[in-house]
Amino acid sequence: MPIKSRTSRPDSRHAARQPREKLKLTPVERKASVSLALLFAVRMLGLFLLTPVFADAAKTLTNGNNAALVGAAIGAYGITQAIMQIPLGMASDKFGRRPVIIFGMLLFVVGGIVCANAESVTTVIIGRAIQGFGAVSAAITAWVADATRPEVRTRAMAMVGASIGVSFAVSLVLSPLLVEWAGLPGLFWVISLLGFVCLLLATFIVPVVPMHGQAVSQQSRAADVFKHADLLRLNFGVFCLHFILMSIFVVAPPLLMELGGYTVGNLWEVYLPVILVAFVLMVPAVFYTETRHIHKLSLEICVAALAVVMAIMPLASQSFVATMIAFVLFFIAFNILEALQPSMVSRFSPPEHKGLALGFYNMSQALGVAAGGAIGGLVARYAGPQQVFLLGALLAASWFLVSRGLKVSRR
Template sequence: MVSRLLTAPERRAISGLAGLYASRMLGLFMVLPVLALHAGDLAGATPLLVGVALGIYGLSQAVLQIPFGLLSDRVGRKPVIAFGLLLFFLGSAVAAEANGIGEIIVGRGLQGCGAVAAAIMALLADQTREQVRTAAMATIGLSIGVAFAVAMVLGPLLAAHYGLSGVFWFTAALALLGLVVLWKLVPPAPRRLRHRDVGLDRAQLKAMLGRGDLVRLDLSIFSLHLLLMMIFVAVPVRLATLGVPAERHGWVYLGIMGLAFVAMVPLVIIAEKRRRMKGMMLLAVAGLTLSLLGMGVMETGWWGLAALLMLFFTGFNLLEATLPSMISKLAPAGAKGTAMGVYSTSQFLGAFLGGLLGGALSQQWGQEAVFLGATLVGALWLCVLHGLPAPRHLSSEVVALGESAHGDALETLMQRFADVAGVEDVLVVPEERLAYLKVDRQQLDSEALARVAGASDR
């Protein structure tokens, strides 16, 4: 029986890489609640260009994350991650020294060029066994959520005391700290392998793009981050208009994020434990769409705006937690990494277009148009979700095969895995000596699965 307890090197790798990923996302997110407020100090700033500055990192991320991941397969994970962190540092320094909105856009674009997410996930896969990899990936996901919440509070506090330049210098320092963590805390990877549960396989790309259910989820994360960027063109200015001092915006966001997290937790439990994923997803999209409509048409004080934002972020947090889970459940055995690669690219493209669209609407018709345009996006999103099948609650398993499994024995082994109760899909990859399974844990015969896996070692 293979232990699922983390080894000391695995704990070091997970903590180091989760911290590295989170600090990088913290640096990207911290600008969201402050840039629109401080745009008046920047030469040439317009609402459209502020929107571009908010979202431009998504374009460079979308273009470069897959190439950086593939490059890390060839030249090594750590060199690629280090190069990406240096680009992030350079972009932060350019933005910190900026006098005009054009330099801010260049700096944010360079920050996004440090597109090392895929390389970090690949290094994490190199450093962990198949039996603990799902938990390791969940730790990364949790760290991103924490980074977003911290950024909403820390960004306004730093900007109030040190200005926009101080925010960017802080992100530059995070990049340098990330380099120290990478080389001192994260253990060296003994191997560079392809991981179908983490990395993209170009041979599977066409099949993933042809799956209507997966495409709907890709459009969902695209829409979610498009809406996020749109509202941060207008919400900070709306708070200031309602008399909330800039230095207190962080505390407003802290209260909103805390309440939204508490409200999200029971909904996630219903989605996962009671197998109501689709229902909770539709509820979340409907809730955030209604909150956007309220922000667009209702004249409220700041308490009313805070309540609407709490509704928005409850839906946002719920979707951030459940959409990756749905991708994992729907992706075929051995294709989760490719499905997640397309999903992540869609997310970054949504962030870019959200900033662009929000800025354009604000410049042409004002803040209310931003919220009403976002409401229309939410309504179209609900239409896209019509017909999405409720996902079967399947989990991914990766089983290492023994040296004796080869040739015809692999075909026999694949059939033996398929015959285990609760195993719904199997992909055996001889060159990787791995079997990728999709299983229903409520129906799974764990003892039979362990016997088949053990037989592959003999």
């Protein structure tokens, strides 16, 4: 097959066709992207299954009525995740993505088994902490970046990002059914089984791929990742994004139950359509972004949209229909940003430290989750739910100003 010269100036007809040719996933890219998105989806489902039901189901355990210990059991995973994202991201740069993911999923399975055999909330805390030590998000995301060219990377990242939303919605449906059918130990056994499925996917299904963009002219130091201005901006962005998300879910369930007459058990009837509609509407935006190479502009538009949506939420929350529309708009922007940001991190990061950069990024995400839940809860309690939305608007506006300084990367 002849190699097209990058130095020659193509005619207008060829130039019009070129973006479409670049955006076609190769069979290896498609297999790697789909299998890694599936791995991420199954892993996240294993995490999310516990969240909707544990506060109630924990009453069957010793100290299950202790709200502080129950909260610690839910949060223990996030704390150890935040601690281990950077070390395991660095390890994936040195030893490869697959071995690190296999190691992390083994810890996830072991931690799930500890929880399944727990008789007290304290033992669940230990098991959840063990699960969190297997922090493989950075390694999975870096593997997606390794497997794809920059021209199609945002689309591949979108598959992974969408898997988070879909897994969350599915967990809302499955977790009450599983607890009713098998009890809390049965739920933890299912979570461990999902971890084992991820282990099989990482070992046998995800293909070995060349690392795109690994050839560089100069060697960079690991320390460069921690002081790279654009990576710091993106890390601040993912912190803000997940802070806003978690703070919303502090106030959204009671708001939706009040406006729509829902119960906790059937809130999935709201979440699932919203997430699916937002995903469908997100796809053309991602495709357009890749075709026109406007990643920075798309990021700025989505962040600005977040700020606007959060600012009007106090008014929209007076109506169920208006609230649903606002949530759809929020998740369209959220899904696009979930695809754009890790793709941009992989472009800005030194290729030999891609896992480290994505580890730093995922640590920032985990900290955003923890801070959003904690601070959102305090604001909701002492200032009211509407102030949570306004706090999100302020944070998104700050993020917009920070993102204006991003440089455009063509790598």
